[in-house]
Amino acid sequence: MKETDYKRLYDQVGAINGWDFSKVKCLSEGVAWDYGSEVTRVCTGTEALLDIGTGGGEQLLKIAGFVLQAVGIDNSAAMIETARSNGRKANQPDVAFLEMDAEALDFPDRSFQIVICRQAPFEAKEVARVLADDGVFITQQVGGRDKINLIEAFGRGQSSGASIDCLQDQYITELNDAGFTDIRSSSYDATEYYRSAEDLIFLLKHAPIIPDFGQAESDFEVLRQFIEDNRTEQGIRTNAHRFLIVARK
Numbered sequence: 001m002k003e004t005d006y007k008r009l010y011d012q013v014g015a016i017n018g019w020d021f022s023k024v025k026c027l028s029e030g031v032a033w034d035y036g037s038e039v040t041r042v043c044t045g046t047e048a049l050l051d052i053g054t055g056g057g058e059q060l061l062k063i064a065g066f067v068l069q070a071v072g073i074d075n076s077a078a079m080i081e082t083a084r085s086n087g088r089k090a091n092q093p094d095v096a097f098l099e100m101d102a103e104a105l106d107f108p109d110r111s112f113q114i115v116i117c118r119q120a121p122f123e124a125k126e127v128a129r130v131l132a133d134d135g136v137f138i139t140q141q142v143g144g145r146d147k148i149n150l151i152e153a154f155g156r157g158q159s160s161g162a163s164i165d166c167l168q169d170q171y172i173t174e175l176n177d178a179g180f181t182d183i184r185s186s187s188y189d190a191t192e193y194y195r196s197a198e199d200l201i202f203l204l205k206h207a208p209i210i211p212d213f214g215q216a217e218s219d220f221e222v223l224r225q226f227i228e229d230n231r232t233e234q235g236i237r238t239n240a241h242r243f244l245i246v247a248r249k
Contacts, residue, residue, distance in 0.1 A: 021058075021202075021203075021206070022058060023202075024194070024199045024202050024203060025194070025195035025196065025199050025235075026192055026193065026194050026195065026199060026235070027192070027193040027195070027234055027235060028190050028191070028192050028193075028240060029190060029191045029192075029193075030188060030189070030190035030191055031188060031190045031240075032186065032187075032188035032190075033186070033188070033244060035059070035118055035140045035244070036059060036062055036063060038138060038140075038244065038246070039063050039066075039114070039116055039138055040063060040066045042114060042136050042138070043063075043066040043067050043114065045066065045067065045068060046067075046068050046113075047067045047068055047069075047112070047113035047114050048067070048068060048069040048070075048071070048111060048112045048113055048114075049063070049064075049067040049069065049070045049071070049112060049113070049114040049115070049116065050071050050072075050073070050105075050107070050111070050112040050114070050115045050116070050130065051063075051070065051071070051072040051073070051116050051117070051118075052073060052102050052105075052115065052116070052117040052120060052122050052127070053073075053074055053102060053117055053118065053119070053120020053121065053122070054072030054073060054074050054079070054080075054083055054097065055074060055079050055082075055083070055120075056079060056082040056083050056086055057072050057082070057083030057084075057086050057087060057095070057097055058086060059118055060072045060083075060095065061086060061087060061090045061092055061095060063116075064092055064094075064095045065092075067114065069094075070094075070095045070096070071095075071096045071097075071098065071112075072095065072096070072097045072098070073097070073098050073099070073100040073102070073105070074097075074099065074100070074120075075099065075100065075101050075102065076099070077099050080097050080098065080099045083097040084097050102117075102120070102121055102122050102123055102126065103123045103126060104123075104126065105123075105126045105127075105129070105130050107130045108130075109129055109130065110129075110130065110131065110132040110133065110135075111130045111132075112130055112131055112132065112135065113131075113132050113135045113136070114135060114136055114137075114138070115127050115130065115131050115135070115136075115137045115138075116137070116138045116139065117137075117138075117139040117140075118139070118140050119140060119141055119142055122139060124171070124174035124175045124177070124178040124180075125174075125177075125178045127175075127178065128175075128178040128179050128180065128249060131249055132249075133249055134248065134249060135248070135249055136246065136247070136248050137175070137180070137245075137246070137247045137248075138244070138245070138246050138247075139171070139244070139245050140242055140243070140244050141167060141168070141171070141242070141243055141245075142158075142167075142241065142242065143165070143167070143168065143187055143189070143241030143242055143243050144165060144166065144167065144241065145189055145239065145241035146158075146209070146239065146240060146241040146242075147209050147238050147239065147240075148238075148239060148241075149226075149230060149237070149238055149239070150204075150209060150210060150226065150238055151209070151210070153222055153225070153226040153229075154210045154213075154219070154222055154226075156210060156211055157209060157210055157211070158208050158209055158210075158211065165187075165243075167243075168185060168187065168243045168245070171245060172185060172245065175245070175247045179249060180247040180248065180249055181248065181249070182247065182248040183245065183246075183247045183248075184245070184246050184247075185243060185244065185245045185246075186243065186244050187241070187242060187243035187244070188240075188241075188242055189239055189240070189241045190239065190240045190241075190242075191237065191238075191239055191240075192237070192238050192239060192240050193232065193234035193235030193236065193237055194235050194236045194238070195235045195236075196235075196236075197223075197227055197236070199235075199236075200223075200227070200236050200238075201223070204223075
């Protein structure tokens, strides 16, 4: 494909997929855990659960049946509207989605037995405040080595120049300072294969991996060369670095 073909795809993929990352076709090797399973493992069916940074609510809707009450928040009005639409389509009207800032949670103290957060910012002291005694907080975040070959190819990226584990260490420190006494963490660095250029472009367009991706014409030449250099039988190769923190009050 030519540079102009990749630019055309860039203009099309958002209209085709919207913000639905579930449509992206990607094969992963070396994933050490499944986030949804890590959450449902601590559910007994009697809890109230809060999802911080719920986005379109896709992950929360999969988990909601394992708890008594589920609430998802996001600071984007568009994301909350998408989440509510997804909730109606999933026939789960009892799952509430609210527009709210993670740094100022508008809930009474000790409102939830479980708080979760997947690849979104959170405020440790606010999580501790709304979490019931002996409650559990689970967060999965993007690690500093994520999409490292893409960042090297473009010469810029969301974690450029950062210490590999600085965010993980920062969150553990903040949770400890907020009063959590049992904090456990783990990480993995998996290989990912995106099936097509469209799948990779959707990721770059909607995730903050390469800042301002697509705004410069040169990005599409870099993308063309990256795909040529990293195309394999399984797909276009990159990596996913993730870390998981499970903390109890």
